[in-house]
Amino acid sequence: MIVRLLALALLLPVLFLAHDRIPLSGVPQQPDANPPRWGANSASWHRIVAGPLPGLWADQAILEIFNIYNVAKDKPSTERPQWWHLLSYQLHRALTLDPRFRDAYRLTEGLLAYEPGFSLDAVDILEHNARDAESGEYLLVASFLAHQDLHDDARAIRLASMAASKEDTSLLAAGFAARLIQRGKGCAAAIAFLQQRKRLLPEKYAGGIEKKIERLKQDPACNPEPAADMPETQAMPPSWLRGEASQS
Amino acid sequence: MNDIAALIRLTLRELLHQRAYILLTAVALLIPWLLIIPMSLFLIDLGKVLSDMLFAAEHVLLSCFLFFIAAPLMARDIEQKVCHLLLTVPLKRSRYIIARFGGTALAILPMLLLFLLSSCAALEVVAHFWPVYVKAGIGLSFLLGGGMLLLPYLSLLGLLYLISTASSGGAETLVFLLSAWLLSWSVPPVLAALQQPEVNAKIPDWISALITAIDHILPHLSSGRLALDIAHQHIPPGIQLGAYTLEHLAYMLITLILAIMIFERRDLT
Amino acid sequence: MIHIEGLGKSYGGQWALRHASFQIRSGEAVGLLGANGAGKSTLIKSMLGLLKPTEGTVTLASDAVYLPEQPQLPETLSPLAMLRFKCRARGWAQTQAETALHEAGLAQQAWNRPLRQCSKGMRQRVLIAWCLCGGHEKVMLLDEPMSGLDALGRAEVLSLFKQRRESGAAIMMCSHIVPDMVRLCSRILLISGGVIREEVTIREHSLSEAEILEKKLARWQ
Numbered sequence: 001m002i003v004r005l006l007a008l009a010l011l012l013p014v015l016f017l018a019h020d021r022i023p024l025s026g027v028p029q030q031p032d033a034n035p036p037r038w039g040a041n042s043a044s045w046h047r048i049v050a051g052p053l054p055g056l057w058a059d060q061a062i063l064e065i066f067n068i069y070n071v072a073k074d075k076p077s078t079e080r081p082q083w084w085h086l087l088s089y090q091l092h093r094a095l096t097l098d099p100r101f102r103d104a105y106r107l108t109e110g111l112l113a114y115e116p117g118f119s120l121d122a123v124d125i126l127e128h129n130a131r132d133a134e135s136g137e138y139l140l141v142a143s144f145l146a147h148q149d150l151h152d153d154a155r156a157i158r159l160a161s162m163a164a165s166k167e168d169t170s171l172l173a174a175g176f177a178a179r180l181i182q183r184g185k186g187c188a189a190a191i192a193f194l195q196q197r198k199r200l201l202p203e204k205y206a207g208g209i210e211k212k213i214e215r216l217k218q219d220p221a222c223n224p225e226p227a228a229d230m231p232e233t234q235a236m237p238p239s240w241l242r243g244e245a246s247q248s
Numbered sequence: 249m250n251d252i253a254a255l256i257r258l259t260l261r262e263l264l265h266q267r268a269y270i271l272l273t274a275v276a277l278l279i280p281w282l283l284i285i286p287m288s289l290f291l292i293d294l295g296k297v298l299s300d301m302l303f304a305a306e307h308v309l310l311s312c313f314l315f316f317i318a319a320p321l322m323a324r325d326i327e328q329k330v331c332h333l334l335l336t337v338p339l340k341r342s343r344y345i346i347a348r349f350g351g352t353a354l355a356i357l358p359m360l361l362l363f364l365l366s367s368c369a370a371l372e373v374v375a376h377f378w379p380v381y382v383k384a385g386i387g388l389s390f391l392l393g394g395g396m397l398l399l400p401y402l403s404l405l406g407l408l409y410l411i412s413t414a415s416s417g418g419a420e421t422l423v424f425l426l427s428a429w430l431l432s433w434s435v436p437p438v439l440a441a442l443q444q445p446e447v448n449a450k451i452p453d454w455i456s457a458l459i460t461a462i463d464h465i466l467p468h469l470s471s472g473r474l475a476l477d478i479a480h481q482h483i484p485p486g487i488q489l490g491a492y493t494l495e496h497l498a499y500m501l502i503t504l505i506l507a508i509m510i511f512e513r514r515d516l517t
Numbered sequence: 518m519i520h521i522e523g524l525g526k527s528y529g530g531q532w533a534l535r536h537a538s539f540q541i542r543s544g545e546a547v548g549l550l551g552a553n554g555a556g557k558s559t560l561i562k563s564m565l566g567l568l569k570p571t572e573g574t575v576t577l578a579s580d581a582v583y584l585p586e587q588p589q590l591p592e593t594l595s596p597l598a599m600l601r602f603k604c605r606a607r608g609w610a611q612t613q614a615e616t617a618l619h620e621a622g623l624a625q626q627a628w629n630r631p632l633r634q635c636s637k638g639m640r641q642r643v644l645i646a647w648c649l650c651g652g653h654e655k656v657m658l659l660d661e662p663m664s665g666l667d668a669l670g671r672a673e674v675l676s677l678f679k680q681r682r683e684s685g686a687a688i689m690m691c692s693h694i695v696p697d698m699v700r701l702c703s704r705i706l707l708i709s710g711g712v713i714r715e716e717v718t719i720r721e722h723s724l725s726e727a728e729i730l731e732k733k734l735a736r737w738q
Contacts, residue, residue, distance in 0.1 A: 044441035051433040052307065052472040055300035055479050062290065100480050102292040254605035258591075258598070265593035265631070328589035333647065336565055336583035337606050516567040 035085035038092040050097050058098035061090045065107055081117060088112055088121045095129035105130065109141045119149035127159060136166030140173045143180070153184050164197055171208040174201070178212060187222030251339050252347040259321070259351020268316050269359065272309060276363035279305050280370035287374070295382030298374055299390055299479035302367045306394055309363060310356070310401040311429065318352045318408055319425055323418030332516060342508045349409050349504060353402060364394045383481050393478030396489065399496035400471050404432060406503030413511040436470045439463045468492070518543045518656055518687035519564070524573035526563050526711075533559045534711045537573065543655065546678070546688040548698035551708035557691040558586060560708070561658050564689075578687070581656040582648045586691075587664055592633035596623060596643040599632075600650050609651050621646035622673055637665040645674055649681070657681065659690040663697050675700055695731055 050057040065087055072083030091112060094104035105126065113122035126142035143159035146152045160177030174197045182190035191213055198209040216222055263269055280302055287298040325331040325348070335344055368387035375382040411424045441447060442459050451459075469484060469492045477484055484492075519541040526534040534556045541547045549557050562568040564575050565583055590599065600614035618628055623642040627635055632643070641664060648657060662678070663671045671694070678701055682688055692698050698705060699719055707715040 040446055044444055044447055047441050048434065048437045050472070051437055052470070052475070053304050054472050055296065055476045056304045059290070059297050059300050098476060101296070103290050106291055250608050251606040254602050258594070258602040261598055262591045262593050324589060329585050330588055330591060332567055332583065332585040333588055335567065336581065337603055338580050339606065515569055516562070
């Protein structure tokens with residue numbers, strides 16, 4: 001009897017805390033003045049709640065996003081940010097629980113990113129979760145968003161470089177990264193980046209990368225001399241060019 | 249061995265003829281096909297979503313088996329004196345526990361096999377109609393994952409036997425089984441969360457060491473992680489799967505040995 | 518056949534049974550008579566090892582067959598399946614299950630029926646068949662064997678146990694039905710407060726004997 005009472009006594013505060021801290025479902029019809037924000041401990045809390053079914057809880061977050069969007073889409077623009085905070089929270093939740101969930105990435109880049117004021121959120125979500133994903137597709141999208149909407153080319157270059165270093169990368173990623181590098185750091189750096197990609201990426205990309213290098217060398221805006229004369233020790237690009245993840 | 253084989257057979261017969269078991273088996277056959285409906289709400293990862301839901305359904309089915317079929321069997325045996333009859337056949341107490349456990353564990357197999365085959369068929373049908381969204385061979389990876397998911401439930405079944413050999417009846421068995429069930433699913437993610445660098449930085453060293461020590465006695469690969477990987481058709485390395493199997497079988501054996509030790513010493517009033 | 522010496526069982530310092538000593542020879546039936554909570558079932562379960570005795574020794578010449586008081590039989594099983602299990606476990610021929618059910622007087626239509634569909638009396642007959650099955654045991658410990666049976670059924674079952682007694686079995690029977698006990702047993706042990714108070718030898722196997730016995734028991738309450 002004492003054991004049962006103790007077990008219940010322990011269970012109650014856990015439920016109380018969980019209820020208080022973890023908004024799981026239920027889309028309010030009126031916007032909340034203080035919508036939940038994704039905090040430092042949110043990921044841990046949600047991993048605990050998901051228990052043995054992280055995938056299913058990630059799926060549930062996506063359904064929640066559909067509900068939020070369904071309620072929010074007809075609201076006046078002044079009210080929309082409240083809903084989009086909720087949406088961002090659920091996207092964080094879905095990708096924390098399942099970092100390979102393509103539906104969540106698609107909704108981040110297709111729904112959150114195009115709401116004014118939420119591009120930064122979208123880039124954060126994509127960068128944080130796609131870093132460990134096998135596909136570079138979402139990092140490339142994040143890079144594009146960083147360049148286009150946030151006008152943060154340093155971040156865009158870093159993201160594009162990370163995208164170009166993934167196994168499934170495409171010439172598009174390498175090309176986009178090179179173009180950004182060319183704009184920000186000059187042709188020499190762009191060519192060095194492409195040469196490094198050529199060495200690291202599978203053979204099938206070599207021809208395409210070579211063409212891009214040639215095109216850059218022939219670009220009148222470029223001065224390929226420094227790159228051509230660069231000694232072997234200097235040819236190694238810095239870490240941001242090597243596509244290594246860095247904390248920003 | 250005659251007596252053990254005979255009691256395993258009797259237990260199987262007893263469980264497989266229960267209405268609850270027949271109902272669960274019917275649900276196990278139907279549910280994979282019904283889950284295609286909510287799956288179709290999603291955008292791209294349809295195979296992954298259906299696998300997630302099937303793993304959840306398997307958890308529900310196996311938990312129902314544990315709570316509504318396996319737990320009442322042992323509770324009835326002890327509370328309603330069925331074990332008095334069986335033990336005075338005569339049958340040694342250790343052999344009685346082994347045979348009852350064996351029969352109960354074997355009774356899971358027909359239901360689980362039907363569920364896995366039905367799920368595999370449903371996944372292959374989905375892969376056939378939506379080849380862009382579902383990778384080929386998803387049914388086979390689910391078969392592997394679904395089979396592996398049985399192992400933690402065998403450990404829990406061992407734990408149920410440990411609980412029921414020490415308890416006085418059904419109510420007590422259910423309360424403790426529920427607590428053990430909740431703990432077994434909540435402790436691994438709590439420990440994993442506590443070992444995250446951002447959380448770990450805030451807790452004292454000795455607690456951190458304690459958490460790491462507790463974590464070392466739990467399986468390295470959690471069933472949640474396994475299910476998620478398999479839903480994405482990423483089969484974990486064989487060494488990890490082997491360790492996962494061995495760890496759960498070891499828990500099952502430990503709990504069963506403890507159950508026998510307790511049952512050998514207890515009074516059957 | 519049965520030798521009990523100083524048998525006792527205590528729960529947390531409270532004695533449910535104490536200083537029980539008696540013997541039952543081959544071909545003898547002994548009754549155990551007492552009010553509810555007198556210690557009858559404790560004595561039988563201690564003899565079988567279902568309860569771990571706190572003190573004393575139990576010697577049984579062979580495996581004992583036990584008929585517990587109103588156990589809830591597994592509802593999904595049929596009587597035949599129950600008895601076939603016993604035969605399989607002991608390595609006996611399966612036909613012995615059918616013979617025992619026939620002997621216990623259970624109608625053949627009920628042999629394959631799930632036990633949940635059987636009446637209380639039918640279930641009791643299944644238990645009697647369980648005891649009779651094989652017929653190899655020479656020690657029989659029966660706890661309320663007549664429970665749930667009508668007068669005719671009781672008479673039939675009594676004659677079955679008499680046959681077993683005459684073929685050399687040692688029988689110990691607990692019951693509330695004193696006349697049944699008097700008909701079967703040659704000695705009755707009166708138990709009260711966990712202590713065997715008196716041993717009464719039955720000479721006449723008659724109703725008057727039963728009345729005397731009931732009066733004696735009342736004295737010990």
